[in-house]
Amino acid sequence: MTDDPRTLVSTDWLAKHINDPDLRIVDASWHMPDQNRDARAEYDAAHIPGARFFDIDEISDQRSELPHMAPPPEKFISRMRAMGIGDGHQVIVYDTHGMLSAARVWWTFKLMGKDDVAVLDGGLPKWQAEGREIEDMPPVIRDRHMTVTRRNHLVRDVTQVAEASKLDTPQILDARAAERFAGSVKEPREGLRAGHIPGSKNLPFNRLLHDDGTMKDEAGLRAEFDAAGIDLGRPVITTCGSGITAAVLALGLARIGHDDWSVYDGSWTEWGAFADLPVATGDA
Structure with a gap:
């Protein structure tokens, strides 16, 4: 793979740069509620040296009834400063699945105007499989100022997605299983209808990944988007169950240089809950 500190870096890249003074590593692990796993406890027991824990459910807009919606800028700034992350830092995000929730946190940084952020390809599983160092010590935190410029074009709400569904522009791409x-x-999730947004196409997020949780190369990614019926000359809205794996598709698009994308933050947790929104079933 080609290392790119704005999208994706290898474990070799991180090992080489891990002691850089302006590098910040973030453990963004998250699990579905029915998995009965505690991401914070797992982080406390073992993490890449120096990593901070990013609590996706807490660092969110808790005024919303929907889960882990993007946080208001002021809350993001507050939490990042408390984690010792600020302007001028290169951020590397990983998770315990290999590639799942780390992409969501990558997107959150992008949404807040931060470009020097990348996902660790293969995440903690690859890092550990290679016999690299882990620790259970909390990092030393040094406060640094952070400024935020929210990029509203990287996120879509239900009204914008409903319009896209009717007009077929932008294209809507769903990361959930077929x-x-x-x-x-x-x-x-309880209370949600089954199906998909009318007019949307399906590309399960794991189709962009190898079995070890690393992301496919550019040719492989393009082939998957093409097979899903996506025109890479047109804008794309990515969606999923609750806005987590939609960000994996967004990362894949960014990796191939397709920058006209956005994430439907509410995703199916929002769309599937409202009876007045249409639902389609069957294959795309």
Whole structure:
């Protein structure tokens, strides 16, 4: 893979730069509620040296009834300063799955106007499989000022997505598993209808990944987007269950130089809950 500190870097890259004074490592691990795993406790027990823990559910807009919606800028600034992350830092984000929630935090930094942020390819599993160092010590925190410029074009709300559904522009791409997209299985969250946004296409996020959780190369990514029926000359809105794996698709688009994308933050947790929004079933 080609290392790019604005999208994706290898474990070799991180090992080489881990002691850089302006590098900040973030553990963005998150698990579905039904997995009965405690991401914070797992971080406390073992993490890449110097990593800070980013609590996706807490660093969010808790005024919303929807889960882990993007935080207001002032809350993001407050939490990042408390984590010792500020202007001028290169941020590397990883998770314990290999590639899942780390992309969501990458997107959150991008949304807040930060470009020097990348996902660790293969995450903690690859790092540990290579026998690299982990620790259970909390990092030394030094406060640094942070400024934020929210990029509203990187996020879409339900009204904008409903318009895109009717007009077929931008294209809507759903990262959920094919069975959930088709509506042939029950949604994992209670109270949600099964199916997908009318007019949307399906590309399960793991299709962009190798079995070890690393991301495919540019040719492989382009092939997957093409197979899903996406025109890479047009804008794309990515969606999923609750805005987590939609960011994996966004990262994949960024990796191939397609920058006209946005994430539907509410995703199916919002769309599937409202009876007045149309739902399609079956294959795309």
